[in-house]
Amino acid sequence: MEHRPLAQTVLVYVAAIVLAVAILMPFVWLVIMSISSAPDLSSLPLHWLPTTFDFSRYVKLLTIAEHSAGEAFLSSLRNSLEVSGMAVIGALVLGIPAAWAVSRHREVGWSIYIAIGSYMLPAVALAVPLYKGLHALGLLNNVVGLAGVYLTILAPFTAWLLKSGFDGVPREIESAAMIDGARLDQILRRLTLPLAAPAVTTAALFALMVGWDEFFYALLFTSDDRAKTLTVAIADLAGGRITDYGLIATAGVLASLPPVIIGVVLQRALVAGLTQGGVKG
Amino acid sequence: MSDLVISGLTKAYGHTEILKGIDLELQHGEFLVLLGPSGCGKSTLLNCIAGLLEPSAGDIRIGGRSVIGVHPKDRDIAMVFQSYALYPNLDVERNIGFGLEMRRVPKAERAAAIARVAETLQITALLKRRPAQLSGGQRQRVAIGRALVRNPAIFLFDEPLSNLDAKLRAEMRVELKRLHDLLGATIVYVTHDQIEAMTLASRIAVMREGRIEQLAQPETIYRDPANLYVAGFVGSPAMNILPATLSVENGQPVARLAGTSAVVAIGGSAAVQPAGRQVALGARPESIRLAVPGEPFAVAAAVELVELTGPEKLVVAKLGGQTITARLDPNSRVTGGETRQFVFDPQALRLFDPATGVAIVSGAS
Amino acid sequence: MESRWTTLRAWLLLAPLLAVIVLIIGWPLVNTVIFSFTDAGLVGTGGNFVGFANFAKALHSSAFSSTFINTAIFALVSVAAEMVLGVLAALLLDQQFRGRTALRALMILPWALPTIVNATLWRLIYNPQYGALDALLTQLHIIPAYQSWLGEPGTAMVAIIVADVWKNFPLVALIGLAALQTVPHDIKSASIVDGAGALSRFRFVLFPYMAGPLMVALVLRTIEAFKVFDIIWVMTRGGPADTTRTLSILIYQEAFSFGRAGSGASMALIVTLIITVLAAGYIAAIRRNTLSA
Numbered sequence: 001m002e003h004r005p006l007a008q009t010v011l012v013y014v015a016a017i018v019l020a021v022a023i024l025m026p027f028v029w030l031v032i033m034s035i036s037s038a039p040d041l042s043s044l045p046l047h048w049l050p051t052t053f054d055f056s057r058y059v060k061l062l063t064i065a066e067h068s069a070g071e072a073f074l075s076s077l078r079n080s081l082e083v084s085g086m087a088v089i090g091a092l093v094l095g096i097p098a099a100w101a102v103s104r105h106r107e108v109g110w111s112i113y114i115a116i117g118s119y120m121l122p123a124v125a126l127a128v129p130l131y132k133g134l135h136a137l138g139l140l141n142n143v144v145g146l147a148g149v150y151l152t153i154l155a156p157f158t159a160w161l162l163k164s165g166f167d168g169v170p171r172e173i174e175s176a177a178m179i180d181g182a183r184l185d186q187i188l189r190r191l192t193l194p195l196a197a198p199a200v201t202t203a204a205l206f207a208l209m210v211g212w213d214e215f216f217y218a219l220l221f222t223s224d225d226r227a228k229t230l231t232v233a234i235a236d237l238a239g240g241r242i243t244d245y246g247l248i249a250t251a252g253v254l255a256s257l258p259p260v261i262i263g264v265v266l267q268r269a270l271v272a273g274l275t276q277g278g279v280k281g
Numbered sequence: 282m283s284d285l286v287i288s289g290l291t292k293a294y295g296h297t298e299i300l301k302g303i304d305l306e307l308q309h310g311e312f313l314v315l316l317g318p319s320g321c322g323k324s325t326l327l328n329c330i331a332g333l334l335e336p337s338a339g340d341i342r343i344g345g346r347s348v349i350g351v352h353p354k355d356r357d358i359a360m361v362f363q364s365y366a367l368y369p370n371l372d373v374e375r376n377i378g379f380g381l382e383m384r385r386v387p388k389a390e391r392a393a394a395i396a397r398v399a400e401t402l403q404i405t406a407l408l409k410r411r412p413a414q415l416s417g418g419q420r421q422r423v424a425i426g427r428a429l430v431r432n433p434a435i436f437l438f439d440e441p442l443s444n445l446d447a448k449l450r451a452e453m454r455v456e457l458k459r460l461h462d463l464l465g466a467t468i469v470y471v472t473h474d475q476i477e478a479m480t481l482a483s484r485i486a487v488m489r490e491g492r493i494e495q496l497a498q499p500e501t502i503y504r505d506p507a508n509l510y511v512a513g514f515v516g517s518p519a520m521n522i523l524p525a526t527l528s529v530e531n532g533q534p535v536a537r538l539a540g541t542s543a544v545v546a547i548g549g550s551a552a553v554q555p556a557g558r559q560v561a562l563g564a565r566p567e568s569i570r571l572a573v574p575g576e577p578f579a580v581a582a583a584v585e586l587v588e589l590t591g592p593e594k595l596v597v598a599k600l601g602g603q604t605i606t607a608r609l610d611p612n613s614r615v616t617g618g619e620t621r622q623f624v625f626d627p628q629a630l631r632l633f634d635p636a637t638g639v640a641i642v643s644g645a646s
Numbered sequence: 647m648e649s650r651w652t653t654l655r656a657w658l659l660l661a662p663l664l665a666v667i668v669l670i671i672g673w674p675l676v677n678t679v680i681f682s683f684t685d686a687g688l689v690g691t692g693g694n695f696v697g698f699a700n701f702a703k704a705l706h707s708s709a710f711s712s713t714f715i716n717t718a719i720f721a722l723v724s725v726a727a728e729m730v731l732g733v734l735a736a737l738l739l740d741q742q743f744r745g746r747t748a749l750r751a752l753m754i755l756p757w758a759l760p761t762i763v764n765a766t767l768w769r770l771i772y773n774p775q776y777g778a779l780d781a782l783l784t785q786l787h788i789i790p791a792y793q794s795w796l797g798e799p800g801t802a803m804v805a806i807i808v809a810d811v812w813k814n815f816p817l818v819a820l821i822g823l824a825a826l827q828t829v830p831h832d833i834k835s836a837s838i839v840d841g842a843g844a845l846s847r848f849r850f851v852l853f854p855y856m857a858g859p860l861m862v863a864l865v866l867r868t869i870e871a872f873k874v875f876d877i878i879w880v881m882t883r884g885g886p887a888d889t890t891r892t893l894s895i896l897i898y899q900e901a902f903s904f905g906r907a908g909s910g911a912s913m914a915l916i917v918t919l920i921i922t923v924l925a926a927g928y929i930a931a932i933r934r935n936t937l938s939a
Contacts, residue, residue, distance in 0.1 A: 004742075012741050016749060019735055023752050023816065027759075029778055030767050046781035094663040101659035108656045111664060118671050120922045122873040124897040125914035128681065128688065128907045129674035152670040155663055184655075213760045215876040216894075220902075231762040235880050238766040245770055252763040263758030267751055267820070333835050354841030366832035370854040379850070380840035427840075 030256075033249035034058070041245050057250035073251060075225040076233035082143045083218075083229055084211035087150035091158040091207050092200070094151070099162035100188065104171065112163065115156035123216045134221055141227045149217050154207040161206065165199020166192065202269045209259045230255045283342075284309045284467045285330070285435055290339035292325055292491075299325045300336070301491035307435075310465045314478040316514070317488035323471045324439060326488075330469060331437050332356050344434050354383070359428035363440040365420045367412040367427075374399075374408040377426045398430045401460070418449045425460070438470040442477060454480055475515045479503065487511045505631065509561060509638035512631070518566050518595065521605045524635060525562040527555070535578070536562050536630075540601030543580035548627035560641065561633040566595070566608035568629035571615070572622035579622040587615050598623070681911035688905040700912035709888075709896065710913065714920075717892040720807060721871035727811045728867060729860065732818025736856070737848070739819065740826045750823070753816040761813070765880035768809035772796050772881075796882050799889040806881050806890055810874075814867065821863050825856040861932040865925055872921050893917045 004012075033041060034057060036050035061073040102112050130149060131140070139145025169192050177187045193200065215231040222228045234255055237248050285307035292300040300322045307313050315323040328334040330341060332353035341348050348356045359380070367376050374395055375382070381391045399405040402422045412420055421441060428436055441457075442450045458481055461468060472478055478485050479499045486496045487510075495507035506512035512520045525536035528544075535544045545562075572579035582598035582605060589595075594609045598621070607623060615621060632641040682700055686693030704710045739750055756764070771778045774794035783789045795805040829852060837851045875894035878884060884891035884899070891899075897917065901910030 009743075012738065012743050015738050016743055016745065019738060020745075020749055020752065022812075023756060026767055026771065026812065027755060029771065030763075033770065042776050044776075044781075045785055046776065046778065048781075094666055097659035098663035101656040105653060105656040107653055108660060111660055115663070115667055118667065119869065120925060121671070121675070121918050122894050122897070122914060122921070123875065124894050124901070124910070125678055125918055126671065126674040127898070128901050128911065129677035130670075132677075133674065149670060151666060155666065159663060209758065213762075215762050215879075219879075231760060231876075234762050234766055238769060238880060245773070245776065248766060248770065252766055256759050256763050259760060260755060260758045263754040264751060267754040328835075331835075331839060333838065353839045358839070360836065360839045362832040362836060364830060364832045366830065366836035368833065368837075368850050368854075371850065379837075379842070383841040383843070383846060427836075 030249050030252055033246055034253045036246055038244050038246060042243075054246065057244070057247045058254075060247070061250055061254060069247065072225060072228075072233060073254075076228050076230045077254075079143055079222075079225075079227055080212060080230040083147045083150060083227075084208055086144065086147035087154050087211045088158075088204055088207045090147065090151045091154040092162075092204060094155050095159040095162050095203075096188075096193070096200070099159045100166050100192065102159070103163045103166035104174075112156075112160065115159060118152070118156060127217075127220055130217070131220060140221055141223045143227050146218060146221055146227060146229070149221065150211050150214060153214065154211055157210075158203050158207045161203035162196075162200060165196040165203065168199065169195045198269065202266060205262050205266055209262055212259050283307055284311075284344060285469070286340075286342040287326075287330070288340045288342075290326070290329060290341065291337050292322075292329060292334065293337045299491055300329070303339070303491075303493060305486060305493065305496055307467060307469070309467055310483075312461055312468045312470065312481055312483045314482035314485045315469065315471045315488055316473070316475060316478040316485050318473055318514075320490075321488040322491040323473075323488050327437055327439055327469060327471050330435070331358055331360050354380075357434040358437055359431045359433040359435075360437040360439065361421075361424045361428050361441045363443050365412075365424040365444075367420055367423055369412055372409050372411055373404065373415070373423050373426075376412065376423055377430050380427065380431050394430050395426075398426045401429065401463070402426050417445050418453065421445065421453060425457075429460075429464075434467065436466050436468045438468065440472055441470075442472070442474070450477075457481060475517070479515065485515075487514060505640065506563075507640055509563075509633050512563050512633070512640075516565060518606045518608070520631075521564045521566065521569070521603075522633070523562045523564070523600070523603050523605070525560055527558045527560055527632075529556050536560065536632075538562070538580065538601055538603075540603065541580065543601065544578060545580065545625045545630070546578045546627040547630050547632070559635055561635045561638075563631040563633055564605075564625050565629060566606045568626040569605065569607035569623050570626070571609065571613060572624040574622075576622070576624055579624050581620050582623055583620045584615055584617055587617055678911045678914060681908045682915050683912075684908045685906075686908040688901065688907050693908055696908070700909045701916065703909065704913045704916060712888070713891050713893055713896045716803070716890065717872060717874070720803065720810075720874065720890075720892060721868055724807045724810045724814075725864065725867045725871055727807070728815040728818050729864060731811065731815040732863075733822050733856070733860070735815065735819035736822030736826055737852070739823050750820075753820055755816070756813045757817045759813065761876045762880055764809060764813045765877040768805070768812075769796065769881050772805050797886055799886050802882055802886055802890045806878060809881065810871075810877055818860070818863050818867070821859050822856050825859045826852060829855045858932075861928070865928045865932070868928065869921055869925055872917070872924070 032048075032050065035053050035055055036047070037052040037054040040047045040050045040052065040054075061070050063070045064074055102109050134140045134142075134145045134149075137145070139148070173191055173195070174187050177191055182190075213231070214229075215235065218229040218232045219235070222232060234248070234251050237251055283306045285305075287303055287305050290300055290303040291298065303326060305313070315326060317323045325334060329336045330343075332348065332351060335350070343356055343358065368379065371379065377398060378391045378395045381394065386394075395408070396405070399408055402425060404419065404422050404426065407415060407419060407423070412423070415423065421444075424441070442453050445453060454477060460466075461481070470477075470481060479502075482499055484496060484498055485502050487494045487502065489510055495502060495511045497505075497507075502511060502515055506515065506520075509522065513522070524539040525545075526539065527547075528535050528537050530544065534547050536547050537544050547562075580600060582600040584596055584598045585604075586597040587594060588597075589611060592611060594611050594613050594615065596607045596609055596613075596615050598605055598607065600623075605623075609615065633639065634641055681693075683695055683697060684693035685696050685700075735753070739746065739753070759767075772780075772795040774780065774792055774797060777792075777795075779795065780789075780792040784792065793801070795801045833851055834847070837847050842850065873894055874892050875898070878890055878892055878895055882890045884895040893913070894917075897910050897913045900913060901907050
């Protein structure tokens with residue numbers, strides 16, 4: 001039916017507003033907390049809108065001064081970038097050839113299931129041996145060590161998403177190039193990857209989000225500024241005896257910016273990648 | 282009382298007018314085909330009749346009562362879609378009976394109705410299968426069955442044969458005609474295929490850009506098209522259109538073909554026109570034949586191409602700068618490159634006003 | 647182009663990835679299995695072989711079974727809520743209304759928010775002295791005084807579930823919406839002409855197309871729920887009185903707080919087995935029920 005009964009239209013708009021409020025309110029509150037002054041946040045009854053705006057926490061977290069919260073925050077930000085960045089690059093380096101191989105050669109397809117099977121393991125199952133192993137290699141509290149562990153989390157499903165992407169590039173193009181005399185690496189670099197670029201970008205950004213989000217291994221394997229990531233730093237703030245909740249909220253807002261921006265930009269591609277991978281089994 | 286009456290129907294989306302004023306009446310048992318190219322509004326019109334779209338203005342009456350604002354399920358119509366639109370997770374039996382199920386028809390009655398319809402369509406063996414297990418033709422039958430079982434006042438078909446291959450399409454066409462003859466159903470059928478229209482319809486509505494160009498029986502549409510558009514749309518190869526000037530020679534009305542000294546005799550009602558008038562002369566390929574030597578009003582044309590299709594020979598020739606196609610007997614001796622004499626059947630010629638495209642009939646100017 | 651050479655080449659391309667997985671997952675896994683049969687501590691190497699003692703102790707301990715129940719409740723309730731809310735939201739987002747595009751874009755936000763930030767945010771909201779939830783409820787006169795949501799055994803788990811569902815149902819909604827977009831227009835029209843009401847349309851037209859992707863989401867979310875650690879750790883550390891302690895937290899405590907690595911390893915393996923069986927069961931059910939194309 002093209003037109004809708006009035007009652008149904010009203011219901012739809014009411015539901016839409018309820019949904020929008022439900023989604024937005026916690027966020028909005030987080031932002032408000034980050035710019036509310038401490039007295040506003042600790043007054044009863046609670047001030048929903050700050051009477052005085054306080055942007056000092058943003059300044060505090062983003063300036064480097066010896067032994068300040070800002071120093072801890074910025075170094076954890078740096079660490080998160082390094083660890084996630086390295087892990088994503090590693091995942092792509094390992095995943096692209098593997099995904100291509102599985103996409104083009106059905107007979108090795110079952111190997112992907114080994115990778116996917118690792119998903120069943122709770123992180124705690126591997127924590128102790130990994131801890132001991134990293135300790136033995138001197139890679140505890142080290143961004144490279146942590147990145148190596150993240151690699152195993154990111155690489156399997158990155159390869160899965162990449163495989164879907166490569167599936168979308170017709171084999172005939174590669175066959176034609178092969179007949180024209182191109183080597184495999186040339187074909188990959190000049191043809192397949194450029195054509196699969198959207199899928200590769202989506203996979204990379206998705207992996208970045210997952211790496212950025214990781215907490216457990218970071219908690220276990222890092223202990224100070226040299227490697228502590230953003231997630232651990234925020235958990236520290238939240239669990240500590242800090243009375244300025246606005247500071248915690250500010251850290252949260254800042255830590256959320258990269259994945260939220262990626263999420264909004266990539267929304268359509270991300271969901272398409274997830275459903276496609278799922279439906280294909 | 283007519284089964285379907287449409288008056289002054291318009292449909293616009295914002296500033297775009299899809300339907301610009303449709304009027305038609307359908308009697309019981311008629312098979313009306315809405316014929317036209319993509320974008321002419323035929324599917325929009327069908328959807329308005331079904332109630333899937335609401336018109337901007339105008340009235341639609343089914344069985345004497347207005348159905349504007351009435352939900353599709355209460356309009357006493359059933360619809361067959363181009364993509365069949367079968368419910369993929371239900372078996373054929375449940376697919377067919379779905380409309381009855383939604384109307385809470387008792388199970389026994391439903392089963393009986395479904396069995397009858399399956400028998401008519403010869404799909405009884407398929408009742409327990411799922412759509413994914415059926416071929417295109419079988420799915421189409423199930424879609425038709427779903428409509429049949431509801432026994433509606435009007436059946437609506439939206440290009441139901443477009444998704445089938447040529448051979449299957451021809452078979453299903455015969456099947457649809459048989460069903461129509463058997464059931465005497467009232468049908469509105471949308472298609473862009475003029476062969477379907479010509480073979481199935483009791484009346485054809487040729488549509489263009491939201492308007493009905495001509496509403497008439499197939500023979501009338503073919504023999505007396507209302508304008509150049511209809512003349513060109515129906516009939517393949519298309520009607521030859523040649524610019525000419527009317528004149529009289531020795532008491533015989535003739536048309537002087539532009540760009541040549543050729544003159545053809547014209548007969549019938551077209552004769553009553555002022556001499557000197559410019560016209561567009563319409564001649565269907567089958568109305569052109571090779572001249573017997575010495576025949577009057579023969580015209581010379583340079584043969585460019587000869588195509589033997591089996592049952593006939595199509596000859597493409599150049600005549601005074603215009604290209605004509607003639608439909609000849611397959612045994613005719615014609616070859617490309619030679620110039621031959623052709624004769625136009627005077628009674629089959631049709632005249633059109635070159636400016637408006639409208640057919641010129643006796644008495645009218 | 648199938649030949650022995652190309653297959654070999656395929657394996658070579660796969661080798662680096664598989665090598666890394668074997669190294670960083672396989673080898674520790676083997677170690678964990680070995681540990682599980684010993685009484686090894688966290689520091690130092692090895693321990694004495696104790697056979698299945700760890701497994702037996704774990705399966706008989708009330709801590710393990712009560713923790714399993716906590717985890718099962720968490721998984722069941724949160725996943726069910728995410729599915730239901732996600733489907734409802736998807737159906738809503740499929741309707742026509744102004745601002746629909748903006749609302750669809752907004753939906754990605756909770757999922758994009760890092761888990762830790764989400765957990766911290768809700769912890770602040772639930773704060774018993776200054777939290778927004780208490781403020782809202784008392785200002786609306788729904789409750790008489792500020793409650794400690796995370797501090798009371800009765801409410802802590804529910805509070806955590808709310809935080810988890812809020813974060814995850816939008817993703818289910820987006821997956822469901824993507825599935826709804828694949829429903830052919832003609833089938834919707836046919837069902838309208840057939841007289842199907844909204845509920846019937848959902849049952850016979852919309853849901854069959856949503857079922858596939860949603861089942862996948864169900865499996866993934868359930869596995870995640872059984873593995874859950876981060877959100878619980880930040881919000882309650884497993885308290886109060888171990889009422890929100892889930893299996894991962896229990897194992898963490900066993901291996902790292904009490905230093906009983908061998909025992910922790912055995913628990914981890916039991917949990918892995920449970921998850922694998924669950925996942926296998928789900929996948930089998932999916933294969934049986936999926937719409938054939």
